[in-house]
Amino acid sequence: MIIDATLPPAAATRPVVTVDDVTVRFPLGQKRFLTAVDAVSLAVTQGETFGLIGESGSGKSTLGRSIVCLEKPTTGRVLHGEIDPYGLKSKALRLHRRQYQIIFQDPSAALDPRMTILKSVREPLDVLAEKPRRERDAIAMEMLERVGLDGGFADRYPHQLSGGQKQRACIARVLTLQPSLIVCDEAIAALDVSIQADILNLLADLQTEFGLTYFFISHDIGVVEHIADTVAVMYLGQIVEIAPAEVLADGYRHPYTEALLSAEPVALPSHMRSDRRIVLEGELPSPVKPPSGCRFRTRCRYATERCAAEAPPLRELAPGHRAACHYAETFRRDLQPQEVEA
Amino acid sequence: MLSQASKPGPEAARLGAVRDRAVAGPAEPLLDIRGLGISFGRAASRTAVTRDISFAVEKGQCVGLVGESGCGKTVTGLALMGLLPLSGSHFDGEVLFRGENLLRLSERQWRSKRGRHIGMIFQEPMSALDPVFTIGEQISETLRAHFRINRKEARERAIDALAKVGIPDPSVRYEAYPHELSGGMRQRAMIAMAISCEPALLIADEPTTALDVTVQAQIMDVLADLNQRMGMAILFISHDLGLVSQACDRLVTMYAGEVVESGAIDDVLVEPRHPYTSGLLRSLPTFSPRKSRLPSIPGRVPKAGEFPHGCRFESRCAHARPRCRVPQPIHTLPTGAHVRCCRHEELDLPGVTQ
Incomplete structure (x- = not known):
């Protein structure tokens, strides 16, 4: 909490993206729906890295896609600054959305195998066709160099590059449009650890240089804790906890966050590992028929009758820290004695 | 049962x-x-x-x-x-x-x-x-x-x-x-x-x-x-x-088709003897302060058929010396662990506890 005081108050920092009560629902036929994102609200501030974690099927990719205008919310609004991009006409949208880019998990699928790296990286500029060819080439080359792929790589094809190099090319491609926000959807999940470290370092450098904002989607809580300023935890389409990253590791207030943290395998010798290891039973319930009340209750070891009857709201527990649990203040026995002031 | x-x-x-x-x-x-x-x-x-x-x-x-x-x-x-x-x-x-x-x-x-x-x-x-x-x-x-x-x-x-x-x-x-x-x-x-x-x-x-x-x-x-x-x-x-x-219980590290280190897991984590094992461990985000630069291993694993004659890790290793360019035998340590690095005795490599 002391760290919070040194930061400017939340109201003063401008949100790049505001997600306001967004629900994304997919029809399955026979009047059944899959609710991938359910009434999610959050704000991503300028220049920060917003981390989003959750299991597969929790709706984190759908939320990321709706932020970059790839998935229209069924209800609710996504705001880019003050602008509602889904309200724009197609031509205006095309000009607008260049500032909101996305990179994906599998760079091989994101690059056309028949295009040279230079052509792939230049393509967004070609589509816009605002600048002469020579200038477009120059920008693409500059961005390639910026991500550590100098000269020689421009004329190669994707199959001649390693996974890490391909992901660098994808990053160069989105940079050509000078975006203000980049959604990284499991952007490093398919890479080896040492390469992951490289890409994370690169993303951090680019953030400082270009003042980028990241919406970083990952299932790896260790990675998210390292690079994010704010972390949101998603479960079955809903945000169950959201907190400053430095608070979350020790100050988590939701049983699901606790389980995720304890399930993360840490490379420590046996005598230094904590015994606090919670293995959740079962798997993510179907988002077509989510449990009543609190959605996590079917796998929660602290669940009571109240959790089945009443859905817990996402409550503010401290500035910037919200959790959706009836027992957010009390479920952690390890915190009870010191819990006088908070 | x-x-x-x-x-x-x-x-x-x-x-x-x-x-x-x-x-x-x-x-x-x-x-x-x-x-x-x-x-x-x-x-x-x-x-x-x-x-x-x-x-x-x-x-x-x-x-x-x-x-x-x-x-x-x-x-x-x-x-x-x-x-x-x-x-x-x-x-x-x-x-x-x-x-x-x-x-x-x-x-x-x-x-x-x-x-x-x-x-x-x-x-x-x-x-x-x-x-x-x-x-x-x-x-x-x-x-x-x-x-x-x-x-x-x-x-x-x-x-x-x-x-x-x-x-x-x-x-x-x-x-x-x-x-x-x-x-x-x-x-x-x-x-x-x-x-x-x-x-x-x-x-x-x-x-x-x-x-x-x-x-x-x-x-x-x-x-x-x-x-x-x-x-x-x-x-x-x-x-x-x-x-x-x-x-x-035990860890075996492979690099470019060779075993470069093996030993009891807790020993290797705390005191890796091969620069590659140490590099892998140090590149995990958990062991770096939040938001800091992560130590990474530059370069990539050579392809089969393109393995160098000497130490296969030499081109990516921060500790490489001219003598690393000859083929590296695997050394057996007193603890029963193995390491394929000619500098293993002089190097003090960081593990998970630094």
Whole structure:
């Protein structure tokens, strides 16, 4: 909490993206729906890295896609600054959305195998066709160099590059449009650890240089804790906890966050590992028929009758820290004695 | 647990005798790999993929095999399982399983060994399971291929195996097709199939990579249970150092087709002796302050066929010296650990505790 005081108050920092009560629902036929994102609200501030974690099927990719205008919310609004991009006409949208880019998990699928790296990286500029060819080439080359792929790589094809190099090319491609926000959807999940470290370092450098904002989607809580300023935890389409990253590791207030943290395998010798290891039973319930009340209750070891009857709201527990649990203040026995002031 | 009583054979007697190296005694290790080299292609244009792989897996032990992709982990696992094509592959050295050299086995001899004494599980359960048979039928088939039992007995033992890996309602799930199960349940079904014959050694190749963390934790519990309660030895192939340190007794690091380090897991984590192991550990975000630059290993693993003559890690190593450009022998340390680095005595490399 002391760290919070040194930061400017939340109201003063401008949100790049505001997600306001967004629900994304997919029809399955026979009047059944899959609710991938359910009434999610959050704000991503300028220049920060917003981390989003959750299991597969929790709706984190759908939320990321709706932020970059790839998935229209069924209800609710996504705001880019003050602008509602889904309200724009197609031509205006095309000009607008260049500032909101996305990179994906599998760079091989994101690059056309028949295009040279230079052509792939230049393509967004070609589509816009605002600048002469020579200038477009120059920008693409500059961005390639910026991500550590100098000269020689421009004329190669994707199959001649390693996974890490391909992901660098994808990053160069989105940079050509000078975006203000980049959604990284499991952007490093398919890479080896040492390469992951490289890409994370690169993303951090680019953030400082270009003042980028990241919406970083990952299932790896260790990675998210390292690079994010704010972390949101998603479960079955809903945000169950959201907190400053430095608070979350020790100050988590939701049983699901606790389980995720304890399930993360840490490379420590046996005598230094904590015994606090919670293995959740079962798997993510179907988002077509989510449990009543609190959605996590079917796998929660602290669940009571109240959790089945009443859905817990996402409550503010401290500035910037919200959790959706009836027992957010009390479920952690390890915190009870010191819990006088908070 | 019913099946154990009806099952003869040496494994049954060893239940409960676990991990304790004193119990294992001075007898030969279960699996002893000595100088295994794997190359592909015809004699004239043969490409060596691995060379001089040596490590042992003792009874009831869990050994982790780590390294980046392209280091030869999976191909080593496949060789131990006799799954590399006999024509087109060339092997050097020997792989002793209970004293018998597996590299000498014919396809026919392999058929009675594979699945019976050595089992294997893979990363992608959907491609390892046959979509047109129920999981129960597939497990029964394995059992009936190795034991003289009738369908009813096979069914009982298959249900038993499903129960052992924590599948709820095993007799109902026996009738389920692979597509009816979730990813975690499919992985459990595949483990059930691999352990149905109670092999002494289980090779697990990235068994949880496709799964979510919470389901991964469940599968790791199943493997730990097999290891500790049934005394099944496990060769755990993974790129995830966190998982390996949680599950394994020993760690073997491979780089560009060679073993570069091996030792007791807790020792290696705290005091790695090879710059590559140290680099892998230090690049984990957990060990760097938040938002700081992560130490990474520059460059990438050389391709098979393009391995340098000297130390294969030299071009990426921060500690390289001119003398690293000669072929590196593997050194045995007083602790019984091994390291393939000529500078291992002078270097003080950071581990997880720095």
